[in-house]
Amino acid sequence: MKALLVNGSPHKSGCTHTALSLVGEGLAEGGVGADEFWIGAKPIAGCIGCYRCAELGHCVFEHDTVEEFLSIAGSYDAFVFGTSVFFSGIAGSMKCFMDRVFFSNRGRVDFALKPAGVVASARRAGTTATLEQIEKHLQHQQMIQVNSRYWPMVHGNTPEEVMQDAEGVQVMRVLGRNMAWLTKSIDTAASAGVSKPTMDEERASTNFIR
Numbered sequence: 725m726k727a728l729l730v731n732g733s734p735h736k737s738g739c740t741h742t743a744l745s746l747v748g749e750g751l752a753e754g755g756v757g758a759d760e761f762w763i764g765a766k767p768i769a770g771c772i773g774c775y776r777c778a779e780l781g782h783c784v785f786e787h788d789t790v791e792e793f794l795s796i797a798g799s800y801d802a803f804v805f806g807t808s809v810f811f812s813g814i815a816g817s818m819k820c821f822m823d824r825v826f827f828s829n830r831g832r833v834d835f836a837l838k839p840a841g842v843v844a845s846a847r848r849a850g851t852t853a854t855l856e857q858i859e860k861h862l863q864h865q866q867m868i869q870v871n872s873r874y875w876p877m878v879h880g881n882t883p884e885e886v887m888q889d890a891e892g893v894q895v896m897r898v899l900g901r902n903m904a905w906l907t908k909s910i911d912t913a914a915s916a917g918v919s920k921p922t923m924d925e926e927r928a929s930t931n932f933i934r
Contacts, residue, residue, distance in 0.1 A: 725755075725756050725757070725801045725802075725907055725908065725911060726756065726757040726758060726759065726799075726800055726801060726802075727748075727751055727756055727757070727758045727759075727800060727801065727802040727803060727804060727839075727903060727907065728758070728759055728760075728761055728796075728797065728800040728802075728803050728804075729744040729747060729748060729758050729759065729760045729761065729803075729804045729806065730744075730760075730761050730763065730793070730803065730804065730805045730806060731744055731760055731761065731762040731763065731806055732763050732805065732806055732807035732808070732814075732815055732817065732818030732821060732822075733806070733807060733808040733815060733818075733845070734764075734765040734808075734815065734817060735765075735808070736762050736765070737883070738808070738845075738882075738883060739808060739845040739878065739880055739881075739882065739883055739885075739886045740806045740807060740808050740843070740845045741760070741762075741883070742845075742878070742883040742886045742887065743806055743843045743845050743878045743886065743892070743896050744760060744804060744806045744843060744896075745760075746878075746893055746896035746897055746900070747804050747806075747841065747843065747896045747897070747899050747900040747903070748760070748900060749896075749897055749900060750896065750897040750898060750899060750900020750901040750902075750903070750904065751900040751901075751903060751904045752900075753897070753900070753901055753904070754900065754901045754903070754904020754905055754908070755904060755908065756801075756802070756903070756904040756907055756908065758900075759800075761793060761796075763789045763793070763817060763818065763821050764789050764817075765817075766788075766789075767817070768788060768789060768790065768817045768820040768821050768824075769785045769788070769820060769824075770819070770820040770823060770824070771783075771820070771823040771824050771827055771828070772784075777827065777828035777830055778830060781830060781832070782794075782828060782830075782832070783824050783828035785824070789821065790821055790824045790825055790828070793821075793825060794825060794828075794829060794832055794833055797833045797835075798832070798833045798834070800838075801838065801839070801907050801910075801911070802838055802839040802840065802841075802870075802903055802906075802907045803835075803838065803839070803840045803841070803867070804840070804841040804842070804843060804899075804903070805818075805822070805840070805841070805842050805843070805858050805861075805862075806842070806843035806844070806845065807843070807844060807845070807854060807858065808844075808845050808846070809844055809845065809846035809847075809849075809850040809851060809854050811850070812849060812850030812853055812854070813850060813853055813854055813857060814854050814857045814858060818858075819857070822858065822861045823861075825861075826861045826864055826865055829865075835865040835866070835867050836865060836866040836867070836920075836923060837866060837867070837868055837910070837920055837921075838867055838868065838910075839867070839868050839869075839870050839903050839906045839907050839910070840862045840867040840868065840869055840870065841869065841870045841871075841876060841899050841903055842855050842858040842859055842862070842869070842876055843876050843877070843878070843896065843899070844858075844876065844877045844878075845877070845878050845879075845880075845886065846877065846878075846879055847879065847880065847881045848879065851875065851877035851879075852875060852877075855875060855876065855877065868906065870899060870902050870903040870906055871899070871902065872895045872896070872898040872899035872902060873894075873895060873898050874891065874895045875895075876895055876896070876899050877892060877895070878892035878893070878895075878896065879892060880892075
């Protein structure tokens, strides 16, 4: 079993990477492996609401890290999405990445009921608003959010400072251990014949205009 840790910071080996690595340590303690996926530092186009993905089966912007992620995501059992905080919110490139991954997926990757966690890294503030932004994507895909013993955030301006955030470091490791337990529990349930809820009910979509 393996989790995919998504690094949404433009800095490949910065504070977000450090936080995700700590989650990876917790996963390893629980017997679940992990890979890290860096979304990169190049600009990522945001969703333009063209709905071409419904026709094409993929995003109209084909050749970037979004499609690279979707091409491998199906082989993973759990996910952690991490981002640095920019101006008290999610990093711009990560917002574009998340929007397009979850809107253009169109059933290519079955994210439903897979464990997922979120991580925010900030120098000082904006973490809770950022976490809430990421969580909306997981809820849209019916993912099971894994929690820790406190909000999953770390503070620091450098990886070295992050490691001085004793509570944040602990929260990351607990998140990893909790995710490992839930991931293996889901696998055990499937082996015991416990079926997932049916997903064949047609989606209702209501516009609040009379």
